[in-house]
Amino acid sequence: MSFLGATALFLVGIAAGIINTVVGSASLISYPTLLALGYEPVVANMTNSVGLVPGSVSGAIGYRRELRGMGPLLRVLMPASAAGGLAGALLLLVLPSSVFESVIPALILLACALVVAQPRLHATLRRRRRDGDDGIGAGFIVTVLLCALYGGYFGAAQGVILIALLAIFRSEGLQPLNATKNVLVGIVNGIAAVLFVAVGDVAWAPALVLAAGAAAGGQAGARVGRRLPPNVLRVAIVAVGLVVAVRMIVS
Numbered sequence: 001m002s003f004l005g006a007t008a009l010f011l012v013g014i015a016a017g018i019i020n021t022v023v024g025s026a027s028l029i030s031y032p033t034l035l036a037l038g039y040e041p042v043v044a045n046m047t048n049s050v051g052l053v054p055g056s057v058s059g060a061i062g063y064r065r066e067l068r069g070m071g072p073l074l075r076v077l078m079p080a081s082a083a084g085g086l087a088g089a090l091l092l093l094v095l096p097s098s099v100f101e102s103v104i105p106a107l108i109l110l111a112c113a114l115v116v117a118q119p120r121l122h123a124t125l126r127r128r129r130r131d132g133d134d135g136i137g138a139g140f141i142v143t144v145l146l147c148a149l150y151g152g153y154f155g156a157a158q159g160v161i162l163i164a165l166l167a168i169f170r171s172e173g174l175q176p177l178n179a180t181k182n183v184l185v186g187i188v189n190g191i192a193a194v195l196f197v198a199v200g201d202v203a204w205a206p207a208l209v210l211a212a213g214a215a216a217g218g219q220a221g222a223r224v225g226r227r228l229p230p231n232v233l234r235v236a237i238v239a240v241g242l243v244v245a246v247r248m249i250v251s
Helices: 003-022 027-036 041-062 071-094 104-128 138-153 158-169 174-199 204-225 230-250
Strands: none
Touching (some): 003 027, 003 204, 027 041, 027 204, 041 071, 041 174, 041 204, 104 158, 104 230, 138 158, 138 174, 158 174
16 A cells, blocks of 8 residues: 555545544445555455444544433443344355445435434334333344444444434434444444454555544544534434435446
8 A cells, every 4th residue: 555545545534533423424435445445345345344443432432421321221232233243244254245235225315314204203102102111122122233234244324324223212312322323333343343353354554544544533523523413413414324325326
């Protein structure tokens, strides 16, 4: 990797860390950059997963203030995210990278629609919920696990899909849920990265450069994200999700 390529990847890593923390679609720019640098799709995917882990951790630390009171929810969802991330990473090792390409844009567009409809869907679920029901049912946990499986396999717009699910089922507000999303995405990426390092094919030079940029971007993203009003954050999530979906459809 040339000095120019490393510099470009570092800057992309910073942007990816910001996007991942605020919205959750860092792969929109980091994965295509690795492809442009000449890495094969599966190698680029594994390298991307490893390189983005420090950004997820950095963003979660930057959002730690918003995580107060989210412990009970995290204790339930963290095992599901870990299991799903591991399963998705295993699928990447045994299946061709093109398997989900036809359905990924549809999933992202569905997530954008869920983000837009979230206030109404959440209100409907809340009216139907029994007194004392905290919203952490089996269906909710399974959907989070499936989202994590997708994240371990590919991960583009994983955060968009996850924040949509969290906001529909929970009532804490977008900022605490965004902080929760950062923790869960970090777990998915971390579990996948451990597997890829152990038995996969990771390009270490770009992974380390991307990791350095993503870690810096995660801190910046936390400062930006917590200043955004809920409606602005919702618009940002949908806008990035639409860009990801359109880019994947036309590519």
